[in-house]
Amino acid sequence: MNLPSELKYTKDHEWVTIEGDVATVGITDFAQGELGDIVYVEVETLDETLDKDEVFGTVEAVKTVSDLFLPLSGEIIAFNEGLEEEPEKVNTDPYGEGWMIKIKISDASQIEELLSADAYKELVSA
Amino acid sequence: MKNTALTAIHEALGAKMVPFAGYNMPVSYEGVNIEHETVRKGVGVFDVSHMGEFLISGPNALALIQKVTSNDASKLYIGKAQYSCLPNETGGIVDDLIVYQIKEEQYLLVVNASNIDKDWNHITKYNKEFNADMRNISEGYSLLAIQGPKAVEAMQSLTSIDLSQIKFYNFKVADFAGIEHVIISATGYTGSGGFEIYCKNEEVKQVWNKVFEAGVNFGIKPIGLAARDTLRLEMGYCLYGNDINDTTSPFEAGLGWITKFTKDFVNSEALAQEKERGLERKLVAFELDDRGIPRHDYDIVDGQGNKIGIVTSGTMSPSLGKGIGLGYVPKIFSEVGSKINIQVRKKAIPATVVKLPFYKG
Numbered sequence: 001m002n003l004p005s006e007l008k009y010t011k012d013h014e015w016v017t018i019e020g021d022v023a024t025v026g027i028t029d030f031a032q033g034e035l036g037d038i039v040y041v042e043v044e045t046l047d048e049t050l051d052k053d054e055v056f057g058t059v060e061a062v063k064t065v066s067d068l069f070l071p072l073s074g075e076i077i078a079f080n081e082g083l084e085e086e087p088e089k090v091n092t093d094p095y096g097e098g099w100m101i102k103i104k105i106s107d108a109s110q111i112e113e114l115l116s117a118d119a120y121k122e123l124v125s126a
Numbered sequence: 127m128k129n130t131a132l133t134a135i136h137e138a139l140g141a142k143m144v145p146f147a148g149y150n151m152p153v154s155y156e157g158v159n160i161e162h163e164t165v166r167k168g169v170g171v172f173d174v175s176h177m178g179e180f181l182i183s184g185p186n187a188l189a190l191i192q193k194v195t196s197n198d199a200s201k202l203y204i205g206k207a208q209y210s211c212l213p214n215e216t217g218g219i220v221d222d223l224i225v226y227q228i229k230e231e232q233y234l235l236v237v238n239a240s241n242i243d244k245d246w247n248h249i250t251k252y253n254k255e256f257n258a259d260m261r262n263i264s265e266g267y268s269l270l271a272i273q274g275p276k277a278v279e280a281m282q283s284l285t286s287i288d289l290s291q292i293k294f295y296n297f298k299v300a301d302f303a304g305i306e307h308v309i310i311s312a313t314g315y316t317g318s319g320g321f322e323i324y325c326k327n328e329e330v331k332q333v334w335n336k337v338f339e340a341g342v343n344f345g346i347k348p349i350g351l352a353a354r355d356t357l358r359l360e361m362g363y364c365l366y367g368n369d370i371n372d373t374t375s376p377f378e379a380g381l382g383w384i385t386k387f388t389k390d391f392v393n394s395e396a397l398a399q400e401k402e403r404g405l406e407r408k409l410v411a412f413e414l415d416d417r418g419i420p421r422h423d424y425d426i427v428d429g430q431g432n433k434i435g436i437v438t439s440g441t442m443s444p445s446l447g448k449g450i451g452l453g454y455v456p457k458i459f460s461e462v463g464s465k466i467n468i469q470v471r472k473k474a475i476p477a478t479v480v481k482l483p484f485y486k487g
Contacts, residue, residue, distance in 0.1 A: 036142070036154055036157060036158055036352070037157045037158050037159045039159075039419065039442040040417070040418070040419050040442060042418075042471075044472070044473075058471065060419050060442070062158040062159070062352055062356060062441060062442060062444075063153070063158070063352050063355070063441075065419075065421060084417070091157075
């Protein structure tokens, strides 16, 4: 399982990387492996401001539909439109070209609640 | 949870295992899209040993089968298989199945794993009148589906019979992979041709291993249940529990072609009346006009957003690259070309009723 140590994680199997007040979000290598071939990523919340843990989109594998939960409160300022044509990038490059959204963070104190790579690893190995 | 005789092999291959109809079954190995494509273009092997098998024998075997099934089993001959269903007493379907005539006065019924007990009890109830010999051999038999356009060529070296001579829905009892008396049936649930192989549990590991040896130059791969579902749905084949169930009539489901009034059978009078009256709703095939994926139990709505029906099966078609599905709609929406909408979360996505199969090869 590939878990880059420089990223932050959530119990909902998302990763987060932060630059200034913007967070980039995707799903983890573990999550894409569990879902199998991803065929659709739907994000209809672009430009909306949502609270942490609200549903910002949906990821669909061949057999399953899963909600995507916002890891940090803020405005959704970008969606990776490349996933419209190539949702399989989430499988092949979950931490790179498979990124999903960017958030303008509204409450930086929430960053502390995110998990380290080690803490996330412990969660998924339990 | 039951295992098939091949569970350890699936686990060693790294399959993702899921519970299905009380069995621990492989849902995928490498990934559903690659497995799907393997069956469409090459050859793949499914372990579907969870399926149920009943052996019906004796002088009244045919009479019992004629009573409980909707298709006309008198058309069978030794070496011929027939798709059929078990109508219930209230207009619905107990199960769909394949009936094989093995020899004089002996038939094999192959039923869905999830319905083994229900089917057995249903048929037993009617057997009081016929007293045929019924044996549930499900636990002792394994079933491999070897499917795809290269199946004939890839498997020919494993048997002394000419596989290319077995016509669709025919079968031979012959040697296969070093085992005598294997049922080699030109049937399947994929629309890509190939065989279904019935053998005893203690024989199936040898068969599996020899099948993979013989297929190695043809790129043979193991295929899981997820691809089985996308393959069958691209053909529009009904899945019991999704598209047909205890409340759907064979006519609504488009199974009029296996409902023959050339004989008396369970609920045949009421079904004949239903046919006469005409249908109120029909199972239709549809493709989404925009991006999105229909799923089992999503609502079908009209242009005003009123619910008009329900999706019974849906997926992203690996071959077509778009959302496809089956669902029940009122007859006025059932013509090919009709415009309907599928409610996917907050959006009503436009869809068009199409002719089956989705995948035309």
